[in-house]
Amino acid sequence: GGGKRAGGQRGRRRPAQTPGADxxxxxxxxxxxxxxxxxxxxxxxxxxxxxxxxxxxxxxxxxxxxxxxxxxxxxxxxxxxxxxxxxxxxxAAHPLFHRDGDTLELTLPITLAEAIEGAKVDVPTPWGTIALRIPPGTSGGRKLRAAGMGVRHTNGAKGDLIAEVQILLPDGADAAALERLLDAAKAAQPAVSPRAHLRW
Structure with missing residues (x-):
């Protein structure tokens, strides 16, 4: 007796799986x-x-x-x-704050009186307004640090806020007040020039 012929449809090939492009x-x-x-x-x-x-x-x-x-x-x-x-x-840039790593930097204007006497001034931060202490006798350009008030991350890391002091002189509209201020500044002027240490 003759054997059965093997038959049957060949299975369809699946199309190749190709990942999509990035x-x-x-x-x-x-x-x-x-x-x-x-x-x-x-x-x-x-x-x-x-x-x-x-x-x-x-x-x-x-x-x-x-x-x-x-x-x-x-x-x-x-x-x-x-x-x-x-x-x-x-x-995008911020009009007031500059970011350097996790540190936020801000220019902080203060009055001459606040620089001489010291003060507590309100400073905005991303985490709310803080009262920053200005030590008596603060010079322009001094940098004051508010710990933990800079950039924060979900892992708990916190940067600082650095406020650079900018001393604003009184408005020049009152010439008499400026004259009195100048006289007082000259009277308090140190005998040695503040630039005496500058050398090439």
Missing amino acids: VSARIEIPFQLAIDGGKTDVRVDRGGTGETISVTIPQGLPDGARMRLRGQGRPGTGGGPAGDLLLEVGV
């Missing part, structure tokens, strides 16, 4: 959002379709930071995984 994008966020952290929307071109993606900005993110968002790039083919979104984040 997508690069750049956004600029407000200074305050970089300090506080929070969510922002990003418009991304994912293979011909524009989509809006919600992105979580970590607290304390620095200017120029790069974030990789898994699976937010172009879709894959044949069931392959989507690529990633490579996001570069720029941080």
